Amino acid sequence: MKQNLHVVIVEKSAERGVLIEQSLRAAGDFDVSIVDDTHGLKARIADLNPDVVLIDIENPSRDTLEELAIASGPLERPVAMFVERSDEGLTRAAIEAGVSAYIVDGLKSDRVKPILDAAVTRFNMFHRMRAELETTKRALEERKVIDRAKGLIMKAKGLGEDEAYALLRKAAMDQNKRVADVAQALVNSAGLLS
Amino acid sequence: MKGTVLSVGFIPLVDAAPLIVAQEMGFAAEEGLALDLVRAPSWSSLRDMLVFGRVDAAHMLSPVPVATAMGLGGAGTDLAVLSILSVNGNVVGVSRELESRLRDHGHDFAFDDAEAAGRALIACAGGGLRIGVPFPFSMHAELLYYWLSALGLPAPQGVDIRTVPPRLMADAIEAGEIDAFCVGEPWGSIAVENGVGALLLPTSRIWAFAPEKALAVRADWVASERNLSARLIRATWQAGRWLERGDNRLLAAELLGRPEYLDLAPEVIDRALSGHLIINSSGETRNVEGFVGFSDAAANFPWRSQAMWIAGQLAARTGLDRVAAMRSAETVFRPDLFRAALDASGADLPGASSKIEGATRVETPVASGTGKLFLGPDSFFDGRTFDPDEAVRGENALKK
Known part of the structure; x- marks a missing residue:
């Protein structure tokens, strides 16, 4: 042995x-x-x-x-x-x-x-x-950014939540980008203007 | 448009610059290459990644391929050195405690005299000197052994040279695990920056022209990929020339500092590139001519005699047969491939593939393609020379 x-x-x-x-x-x-x-x-x-x-x-x-x-x-x-x-x-x-x-x-x-x-x-x-774990974390973060972007659009254009999201999705499709990326760009620029 | 993708491993150090610059400044693209630069966590991992084909080429400590050929460490696959990416670029540093002992002893930290610094270090060490180096097979280790034993400290018996990864060097000296270190930049400057150490000597004062990092590939890869090897040699050679031009320094420091490369402040990186080093916590500075070299004086040429010097030193301290070691190292550096790759590029290449190391004290013209090549200085601090032909004849290799 x-x-x-x-x-x-x-x-x-x-x-x-x-x-x-x-x-x-x-x-x-x-x-x-x-x-x-x-x-x-x-x-x-x-x-x-x-x-x-x-x-x-x-x-x-x-x-x-x-x-x-x-x-x-x-x-x-x-x-x-x-x-x-x-x-x-x-x-x-x-x-x-x-x-x-x-x-x-x-x-x-x-x-x-x-x-x-x-x-x-x-x-x-x-x-x-x-x-x-990383995928889950990223998904959560993206979700938060999209929510903030939606809020910005709703406030600026006086739209409802669904309409704001539709606008965001259309912008993403037109620019051939992901919704999360367009949302991030919007949040970033809004930060500069506020 | 992208070109052939080659994955190339590197360790986050200032002397990874030729690979980073080759990719970022378009020298790789000019050769139809896209370098996929892979940051490796340690030298042993990088060597294994190269051996087992995870990367095609690697930024490598010049003694590693030589050690592998001698059967020391690694998995025994033969490696080949296509070119030397950099010469010099390391610093010897000491703990704050040892720094004050050296000052009390009367050492002036002039930063330009290896003999004075070495004698002071030995006198103040009190017998038990512990020095950190990044890897057992490294120019750092070889230069320390060479330097300290030439000054009468029996090595390896009289000094404890131990391995500490570059990124952890400052921590190790702070924790009192080592009294001194020899490390590539920017990690010496980081120790100064963190207030835990002081710089004692650039290693270029021990050997004025030490081949530091090599562009290494697998020997079987180079046999089947001659063309890719040549393109890689040219791309990094161009990057070296670009790096050597002073006005590119700031951009180089910015590139290297990026998160995907060194992830450090460009200001700390610039110290090595400019040779303008801050040596202690009081902010004293020293200027070092030729602190790190990327191109001048045929820096990229992989001299067979350099590989043989490394092999001879390694053999002597590990108890292997010196002549056999030098014979096995001779073919690891490939001046033939380097020459073939650059023949048509207008590079001025030396006619010889081997030289007497340490024999050139001042800039000296040598036989070359266009007759305008200057070599040197490449002297050792103690004035000894290394004649590879004489050494393999088993004669008195190191003579006064």
Whole structure:
């Protein structure tokens, strides 16, 4: 029986860290540690002596991990490679999902694959959640701007709400623009005049 | 009308300017290219994005492709350097605490004497000097090791050089995690601006003509995309010439400061472009001739000897075989491609592909296409020279 692989997750947000950990545990028997503080990152990782380190690609502290490649002499690297070249598809998926992995030199890729697969799925989910959140936020903001523009038109031309909106929509169609953009332009110019 | 889209990765630094200017000022369009500039969060991510094809080309620390060829870091895909985007442009800075110790020691912060600054730094460090650099494979790290070991501080044993991302350098010095740093602009000036550090020396005083950022691509990409490579070389070469003209400086600072690029005040960016730096919280200023170079003296020419110098230094401090390292680095820089791309453009190109680094103390005319090319100065602060031919013969490579 092989020993469990030790995976270290570098993640500032405790919530995200736990979610990644859960995904890993569901994918197999791994020992998982979470590092949530990037101060002294290299020393922490060296102490934990993991087989695999997972870190968000957007985390600038990732560069400190590169030191591990030369930390104990180039011939005995504790955590050396990004990912084995032999598995390019998996690596590409990881990069696109925004997760980078450091893996102990010589570790077989079939032992690493379930870890990366789980991490990739989880990171993709994070992206989707963030994208959804942003879309919702933008929709709400646009809605507010359109309401303000409608109000301006109603006041200036003495129109009802539906008529004001119809005017706004017609202007947008004539100018080949989105209603929200026309509304924003109107609100901006009104701001200048008031 | 848009041209061929090339995605090019960059790190938000002043020396990403040639790529930004190539796109914004139309030099890329003149070559039928549209650069999709992708801002990367870290050097390791940018290198991996390049290796795995997320970007076609990248603004890259010149030692990274060399380190990769030597098997240090990265995924082992060979990279090629098409041109040098910039020479020099980094600063060494110290914490406020170390600044006052240096002043007490009698150091004048003249900003022009690497030996005086280095000796003072070693004297005041009290043994445990911790210096932040942006990446383990960087000109910053190589110049620090070169400088401090030449002055008698055994490196890497006598100094703790650790990696701190440029954007976090000011925070690290404020938090007392490091005593000093070597970083590309504008991040040194940002440390001064935040009142947490003072500037000690421009790295151009350690090596007067250090290849700083390279235009890097995958070696297999360049083999199949000769034509695109040539267009990219020309577009960034034109951008470099544009940047070197003084009257374009303000516009350049404005462009770089935009939210999608550096997202910083143009005033801070202009300090590096003009070489007019504010070195401490009392607002003392220093003028540095040639603080960062984008074009003059064949700055963009990727000299094989530069790659070999980097390889020799890297090998020496990581315990690898120097000659083998230099041999593997030799073909990473591609003067052949650079020359082919610019042959018909009227650029004055050197006849040689390798030179004795550090041997040119004053501007010197050299053999070139039109015979009007001047090189140098490219000296090291301690007057040593690096002869690549001699070095691979395994002889005494660094001599007085």
